[in-house]
Amino acid sequence: MTTTTRDLILRKASRLFAERGYAGVSIRDVAAAAEVSPALVMKHVGSKAALFDAAATFEPLPPLGPVPDDELGAFLVGDLVDRIRAGGSVPLLRGAVLVLPAPEPDQVRERFHTVYADPLVERLGGGEQARARADAALSALLGLAVGARILGLCGPGLVERDDLVRVYGAAVQGLIAP
Template structure:
């Protein structure tokens, strides 16, 4: 195995371990040593690959441009598609959302979370919307989606959690769509 392959492999193993631990224990409850132990590597290798625990957290939980929301495709159907993406178990939005909420008061993470919110959710939506209130509607859309995630995974609303995902996509997606392409 080449040196480049070993480096990429160790980076991937560290990222996987970090994602799992941050999701299970939160930011404060996870140390670089914990991540290194889970990945079976030396803690210095974690820092070599990711610079800091904070940067590792941000990278593995999707707060980079590589993890922007899928805002492409027809604007007329974007609301339901975004809700479907948020509920897709393959995307692990739940784990990332919970870890981010738990870490939002950690030094540096809260401000980066706000920046990512603006860059990865609000700005791409605002760029797609028309009208002088496009920026406001993009922020309201972000708040609407955040409200669903809060109800599902922070409050643990059992009625919502037991609702078929496609029902949530249809109904909540329609609410979101009204913000994106208002009929009035």
């Protein structure tokens, strides 16, 4: 698949917004990162707010369907820990980080709920109780993501992966179990 100029611009903008926040990024910054003119960035996206909106996408949670109910906490923690330790993207953390600097924080919150909370709520059976359990589990996962990725807690050499998944997974499981 070929990368279009728009895809390149959005990818560079996404990285810059995640690193610097909305206020810390200009159209010129994105143009320089993508090695295109600011006019071309504007042609493809229209405005800085539109650029942020298009670039602030969230990767969904891994598919939850095949995971047994009593292993869901460990699965979610394991996926998060593996992403952090591989140095890859941490979708939950990205979603949380993008809310504060967003020009329209409520839109980013809504997207976060659509991509992360709603699938978990559905998996947990729907309704207010499932929403409360999903929100609690996502909050715990975000705490782990912040601690591990940003503060350097629970890293390799500090805590074994399987021990972390066992202990933290049990805590998350306790939050989502009815």
